[in-house]
Amino acid sequence: MILMEDVWFRYEDGTEALRGVTLQIEDNSALAVMGKSGSGKTTLIKHLNGLLKPVKGRVLVDGMDTREATVAQLSRKVGLVFQNPDHQLFAETVEEEIAFPLKNFGFPPEEIEKRVDWALNLLDLADYRHDSPLSLSGGEKKRVAIASVVAWKPKYLVLDEPTLGQDYGRKLELKRLFEKLRREGHSIIMVTHDVEFAAECKFKVALLVDGQILALGPAEEILSATELLKKASLTAPQLVELFQRLEVKPPVFEVEEAERFILKLAGKAQP
Amino acid sequence: MMVYRGFLFKKADTLLHRLDPRVKFAMAFAIIVCSLLFEELLALTVLTVVLLPLARLGKVLKEWLQTLKGLSFLAIFIFAVNLVFIFFGSGKSWEFPAAMALRFLVVVSAFSLFFLVTSPDELGLALQQSKIPFDVVFALTMAIRFVPVLALEIQTIADAQRSKGLELDRGNLLMRIKRRIPLLIPLIVSSVKRSLEIAEAMESRGYGSDRPRTSLYQLKLRKVDYLFLLAIVSLLALSIYIKLVFPPFTLLP
Ligand SMILES: Nc1ncnc2c1ncn2[C@@H]1O[C@H](COP(=O)(O)OP(=O)(O)O)[C@@H](O)[C@H]1O
Ligand SMILES: [Mg+2]
Numbered sequence: 001m002i003l004m005e006d007v008w009f010r011y012e013d014g015t016e017a018l019r020g021v022t023l024q025i026e027d028n029s030a031l032a033v034m035g036k037s038g039s040g041k042t043t044l045i046k047h048l049n050g051l052l053k054p055v056k057g058r059v060l061v062d063g064m065d066t067r068e069a070t071v072a073q074l075s076r077k078v079g080l081v082f083q084n085p086d087h088q089l090f091a092e093t094v095e096e097e098i099a100f101p102l103k104n105f106g107f108p109p110e111e112i113e114k115r116v117d118w119a120l121n122l123l124d125l126a127d128y129r130h131d132s133p134l135s136l137s138g139g140e141k142k143r144v145a146i147a148s149v150v151a152w153k154p155k156y157l158v159l160d161e162p163t164l165g166q167d168y169g170r171k172l173e174l175k176r177l178f179e180k181l182r183r184e185g186h187s188i189i190m191v192t193h194d195v196e197f198a199a200e201c202k203f204k205v206a207l208l209v210d211g212q213i214l215a216l217g218p219a220e221e222i223l224s225a226t227e228l229l230k231k232a233s234l235t236a237p238q239l240v241e242l243f244q245r246l247e248v249k250p251p252v253f254e255v256e257e258a259e260r261f262i263l264k265l266a267g268k269a270q271p
Numbered sequence: 272m273m274v275y276r277g278f279l280f281k282k283a284d285t286l287l288h289r290l291d292p293r294v295k296f297a298m299a300f301a302i303i304v305c306s307l308l309f310e311e312l313l314a315l316t317v318l319t320v321v322l323l324p325l326a327r328l329g330k331v332l333k334e335w336l337q338t339l340k341g342l343s344f345l346a347i348f349i350f351a352v353n354l355v356f357i358f359f360g361s362g363k364s365w366e367f368p369a370a371m372a373l374r375f376l377v378v379v380s381a382f383s384l385f386f387l388v389t390s391p392d393e394l395g396l397a398l399q400q401s402k403i404p405f406d407v408v409f410a411l412t413m414a415i416r417f418v419p420v421l422a423l424e425i426q427t428i429a430d431a432q433r434s435k436g437l438e439l440d441r442g443n444l445l446m447r448i449k450r451r452i453p454l455l456i457p458l459i460v461s462s463v464k465r466s467l468e469i470a471e472a473m474e475s476r477g478y479g480s481d482r483p484r485t486s487l488y489q490l491k492l493r494k495v496d497y498l499f500l501l502a503i504v505s506l507l508a509l510s511i512y513i514k515l516v517f518p519p520f521t522l523l524p
Contacts, residue, residue, distance in 0.1 A: 070438070075434050082427070
């Protein structure tokens with residue numbers, strides 16, 4: 001379990017990025033941190049593996065205070081996938097890129113080989129294993145970045161805007177990946193603007209506004225609260241809006257579910 | 272890591288800010304020339320101390336002191352290396368290595384002060400009116416503008432790689448250098464990418480298609496500029512005079 005207790009954070013230039021965040025991330029849970037750009041989402045997740053330390057309050061990762069552990073120690077448990085893959089890809093091949101953290105964490109060579117294969121297949125990258133990561137498209141780079149973190153199987157997988165540059169099909173695959181990892185006991189924490197994706201995944205949602213958590217609850221509840229979303233400068237997913245206008249309760253959140261529902265409606269309308 | 276802040280323009284309305292950028296440059300230049308003229312501790316200390324009230328005048332004392340603090344590690348390093356190779360090597364006084372370290376501080380902190388009180392626009396204007404081609408001026412001012420962007424980028428890259436278990440500060444010097452390759456490559460790649468993007472954006476807006484551009488503002492020396500120039504020239508003249516007339520003096524008999 002990760003505990004954030006009344007966490008305050010101020011950048012060197014005086015920007016108050018977090019103002020009393022209290023958050024509990026259970027084992028084997030799924031959380032989406034949402035809010036407009038500049039609301040402190042990235043700052044928040046950088047606290048989870050100790051890249052940033054609170055100026056007030058504390059962060060406990062499985063009981064360990066982040067101020068008393070190194071980033072390397074914490075990262076073994078909390079795997080952070082950064083937003084921009086260009087900021088991390090450097091190896092000559094995709095394979096080496098994925099092996100890099102495994103070497104840093106001191107996995108034995110046979111284990112590294114096994115995990116690289118596993119991660120490549122998991123993210124559908126096996127065809128590119130000998131290619132340079134720099135020659136890939138934006139979406140593929142993003143997947144390499146995810147694979148390189150998933151490979152060490154961190155207990156908590158944290159992703160900053162994982163859906164950027166991914167088409168609908170890839171997003172569905174990502175959703176399936178999250179489900180698979182959760183079945184294996186991992187927790188997923190993702191930062192996103194993408195209300196559609198958050199609704200589809202049905203994660204618990206934390207709404208962040210100006211460095212404070214405005215609301216925390218199931219996706220179904222938060223993402224259909226129009227007024228609340230407005231305060232966080234977000235709009236409800238289109239599906240939710242549609243079903244709210246159709247006055248269907250409770251609203252439908254997944255595209256497949258909506259499809260079934262609409263077909264049923266249509267079937268009734270024209271016998 | 273944050274030493275670069277001491278080289279970024281800080282907006283304010285002070286006498287120093289209002290000075291002509293060319294005069295400000297002459298001032299930094301004169302101080303640097305003086306620091307090269309002397310290798311006596313006393314003279315170099317005086318030069319450093321002269322910068323202090325100037326930094327205060329420009330309301331950038333805090334930033335300037337930060338530069339000094341950031342550089343102190345390097346200065347100590349220079350002192351140590353010189354001490355080992357010169358003091359023990361040739362039996363010269365301990366003052367010489369100290370002077371070398373101090374000289375380094377004077378040169379860099381003089382530049383720091385110059386950049387703190389001179390906006391990139393002013394600098395560009397000054398260069399342009401010195402008949403330096405606009406392309407060169409533009410490239411220079413743009414490079415200065417991108418320093419904070421680059422610094423933030425290095426930070427993000429370091430964060431990303433540290434999150435993958437990279438420990439930057441472990442092992443000997445050679446290993447530490449090697450450990451920075453995962454930082455260097457993404458930095459170079461994204462910098463090149465950005466410059467290509469900027470070049471395309473500039474071209475699509477017609478950069479370079481027109482006659483040489485003129486500027487709205489013309490730099491003109493005012494009374495206070497002449498006063499400062501006078502002070503600068505006097506300082507230089509005095510230094511050269513002292514250097515020529517007096518034999519090298521030392522603090523210890
Ligand atoms: N390195 C930094 N130095 C100073 N301020 C920063 C830095 N990084 C982010 N900020 C500021 O902190 C606030 C929160 O930023 P961030 O956590 O990146 O938000 P988000 O990820 O939600 O867009 C913003 O006001 C941003 O400008
Ligand atoms: Mg962000």
